[in-house]
Amino acid sequence: MSSMVAKMRSRSGSIQDLDAYFAALVMNQGREQTLTFFVGVDGSEASHQAVDLVMKYSMPKSKNRMVVAHVYDESKTYLPRPMQQAVLLAEMxxxxxxxxxxxxxELKWTAKRPEHGIKEELVHSANETMADFVVVGFYGRKGRKVDHSIGSSADYSMRNASASSIVVKDTSPLMRDIAEERFDGNHPRPIKFLVGIDNSNAALKALQDVMKLSKSLQDPIVMVHIAPQEQEDLPIGCTKDAILDKFENIRKRFLAQRPNVTIRIVMNTPGQTLSEHILEEVDKEEADFVALGADAMKAKAKGKNAYYLGSISDHCVKQATCNVIVSHSA
Known part of the structure; x- marks a missing residue:
């Protein structure tokens, strides 16, 4: 991870810092860069899918690294064979x-300390690694009309790891192609990213994460802002025109090399939530990834001292049919 990226993970950042960070990403577009992907495994199908995404999309034709980690409890000798730490280590x-x-x-196999839980140990390992992305598999029943749930370790990682998270969905177009061996990482097809944008630093971080994850300048990037019907009383910088101007400026300055970048304003329909609008756009675009900033302003206002996803990103993580990038604001 570059020193500039590490610097941008500090708690705030002037506009000059943001400009410098975008400029550095532009310089790296189309070049080989080194990203580190941290994947926690436990023998489940979901964790295997997380490994598949990194091995078959992120690693080929790159200098990227992956850290596969497992935290085991030596007292649990009754686990099924695929979940036994020695068997899992040999397989990976x-x-x-x-x-x-x-x-x-790198393979990081760690015995759980008595005073720590497995999920806490896993997040500690991810933060110690200084990974660019923590990749987690999705636990949940298929279908929009059921209440999806995420495995506790994956959920804890998303909310507490320093790095942005990638939530892997077997329903995503990319993962279906990987599963059916239609996707060859050495000769890949364009990957479509949808980014939810607003006036927050978290939205900028989501766009930056997409620029890092995208491996081709031909990849389509669709930036979508869900705008309130009533615009007159919004703070300066939060109107749909201000958002459009801001991201059009970013597109011209930092994404000019990419011919397939679009910005769309979608007016919010009364009675429909922002996350429902975003999910509609994901399906309409048949996106491979949706990237969302997680600033969780409501949680912070209540004095929460850990990372919280916020209602929009939390709902999209559970309900989206594509892979979800959760970007914590700097």
């Missing part, structure tokens, strides 16, 4: 050693 080692040079991956 075999997959990685036959795919990548040793310098490009």
């Amino acid at each position: 080692e075999n997959r990685l050693i036959t795919s990548f040079p040793a310098a490009r991956y």
Whole structure:
């Protein structure tokens, strides 16, 4: 991870800092850069899907690294064989050693300390790694009309890891292509990203994360702002015209090399939530990823001392049919 990226993870940032960070991303577009992906595994199908995404999308034709981590409880000798730490280690080692040079991956197997929980140990390991992205599998029943749930370790990681998170969905177009062996990471198709935008730093971070994850200048990036019907009483900078001007300026200055970048304003329909609008746009665009900033202003206002996703990103994580990038604001 570059020193500039580390610096941008500090708690605020002047407009000059944001300009410098976007400029650095522009310089790296189309070039080989090194990102670190942290994947926690437990033998479940969901964690295997997280490994698949990184191995088959993020790692090929790049200098990226992946850290595959497992925290085990030595007292749990009754686990099914696929979830036993030695069996899981051998499986992951075999997959990685036959795919990548040793310098490009790391296996971190850690015994849980008595005073810590597995999910706390996992997040500590992710933060210690200084990963660019924490990749988690999605636990939930299929279908929009049921109340999805996320595995507790994955949920805790999203809310407490320093890095942005990628939530992997088997329903996403990319993961369906990977599962059916229609996607070849060495000769990939364009990947479509949808980014939810507003006047927050978290929205800027979401766009920055997409610029880092995108591996081709031809990848479509669709920026969508869900605008309130009533605009007159909104704070300066929050009107639909101000948002459009802001991100059009960013597009011209920092995304000019990308021919497939669009910005759309969608007026909010009374009786429909912002997250429902975003999910509609995801399906309409058949996006592979949706990127959302998680500033969780309501939670912060209540004095919460941990990362919280916020209602929009939380709902989209559970209900979106594509992979979800959750970007914590700087």
